[in-house]
Amino acid sequence: MLMCPLLFVQCIDQYEVDVPPGYTSRLAIDGLASYTDEFSQVSVAVTRLFDFTAAGAKPAVLKRVDLMQGDRNAQRLDKLSDSKFGIIEVPNALDFSPGNGEFFHVRVETHEGILYESTPEPLMHTPPILGLTVDTILREIIHPITGFARVPYLQFKLDTDVTSPYILWKVRFTGFLTPAITLDLSEVVLFGDEDLRSSALREHVIYEKRLDNFPNGYGIEVEQFSLSPTAHDYWRQVLETINRTGNQFEAAPGIVRGNISNLSDPEDEVYGYFYASQRQLRYLYIAPASQK
Numbered sequence: 307m308l309m310c311p312l313l314f315v316q317c318i319d320q321y322e323v324d325v326p327p328g329y330t331s332r333l334a335i336d337g338l339a340s341y342t343d344e345f346s347q348v349s350v351a352v353t354r355l356f357d358f359t360a361a362g363a364k365p366a367v368l369k370r371v372d373l374m375q376g377d378r379n380a381q382r383l384d385k386l387s388d389s390k391f392g393i394i395e396v397p398n399a400l401d402f403s404p405g406n407g408e409f410f411h412v413r414v415e416t417h418e419g420i421l422y423e424s425t426p427e428p429l430m431h432t433p434p435i436l437g438l439t440v441d442t443i444l445r446e447i448i449h450p451i452t453g454f455a456r457v458p459y460l461q462f463k464l465d466t467d468v469t470s471p472y473i474l475w476k477v478r479f480t481g482f483l484t485p486a487i488t489l490d491l492s493e494v495v496l497f498g499d500e501d502l503r504s505s506a507l508r509e510h511v512i513y514e515k516r517l518d519n520f521p522n523g524y525g526i527e528v529e530q531f532s533l534s535p536t537a538h539d540y541w542r543q544v545l546e547t548i549n550r551t552g553n554q555f556e557a558a559p560g561i562v563r564g565n566i567s568n569l570s571d572p573e574d575e576v577y578g579y580f581y582a583s584q585r586q587l588r589y590l591y592i593a594p595a596s597q598k
Contacts, residue, residue, distance in 0.1 A: 437465035472538035482522035
């Protein structure tokens with residue numbers, strides 16, 4: 307299982323990136339087509355990387371972004387901001403109607419007529435989250451003065467059936483310090499086990515947080531998605547790159563290849579991934595009196 311903190315990321319290794327001659331920028335396209343019993347949602351973020359750093363990410367000037375369902379007609383996505391496109395509708399209100407066995411991909415067109423397209427991704431069925439619980443455990447940490455110390459941690463566990471051996475969880479932890487001030491943390495957690503012998507995960511640990519004082523309680527929200535093998539491999543590479551510790555035995559980082567390509571120039575490296583999955587959600591709130 308891999309965990310990725312989204313808010314505070316510190317890179318230990320430093321790498322020099324050689325930009326090939328003639329390339330001053332690359333496109334990054336990330337997106338998701340998901341559905342619940344209540345609505346269908348598509349979101350796509352498109353940015354242009356000028357110096358291959360987060361600071362160099364700029365909105366791409368695009369003509370259109372379309373969602374494709376199999377070989378059917380394209381569904382134009384609304385422009386939500388300079389870099390984000392999407393649409394939210396009730397099921398069956400659009401030409402695309404998510405269902406098992408369907409394949410989706412996106413097509414991006416610039417004003418210069420350059421076309422980018424993702425490979426088709428199956429719309430994965432995701433079983434519901436059957437249970438979400440929390441326990442308090444003790445972890446040994448190194449204290450600068452007293453040496454080893456036993457510190458209480460919150461350990462969140464999840465129950466779910468498994469229809470695919472590849473699962474992605476988006477975890478959001480909120481500590482309510484005052485009615486107006488909160489501590490918000492987010493992580494992406496990945497599970498993959500091709501040799502999984504059971505059709506269920508029970509009391510599976512997905513997140514841990516040091517137990518601090520939250521006078522107004524705390525809560526955790528978990529989104530669950532099933533992934534295709536190729537989508538899982540992409541997320542695995544992303545999280546391994548982000549979670550590097552600088553250990554000498556780690557493999558050297560490389561380009562994380564997604565499923566987006568430039569139809570006009572196959573040699574152009576395009577970053578990002580577009581996938582499709584049913585979305586399941588579970589929320590747990592712990593009141594102040596229950597923390598003790």
